[in-house]
Amino acid sequence: MSITQQYLLDAYRARSLGEPAPPAPGTHDRQVVREWRDQRRFRAVLAGRPVRHRLRDALSRWQRRPT
Template sequence: MTITQQYLLDTYRARQLGEPAPPAPGTNDWQVVRELRDLRQFSAVVAGRPAHGRIRRTLRRWLRPRARSTG
């Protein structure tokens, strides 16, 4: 069963029971993404790690490795 079919079934059941219709699929996706980002930043601060720029710093470290000393 697809998400759309499940949504239509839930909407039909809610209408039959006189309840409010459920939110459409994808309605709160961006809100969830923002909350996950905020949670990760908060967890980083609590753990003593930098909250911003971690991905760029890691990519920079991978793409520009330090020169090895020869001696």
């Protein structure tokens, strides 16, 4: 069963029982990724490691590259 089929089944079941519908798949993906990133940064600080901004660092290296 796919995620969409499971969601439709859960929504139908919730509607027939008079409960609120579950959130659609992918609704909270950005929030989950943001919280995961924040947790990684927090753990790095607690461990005494520098917090890395991998994407920003890679883009700045690419931008400074001689042509």
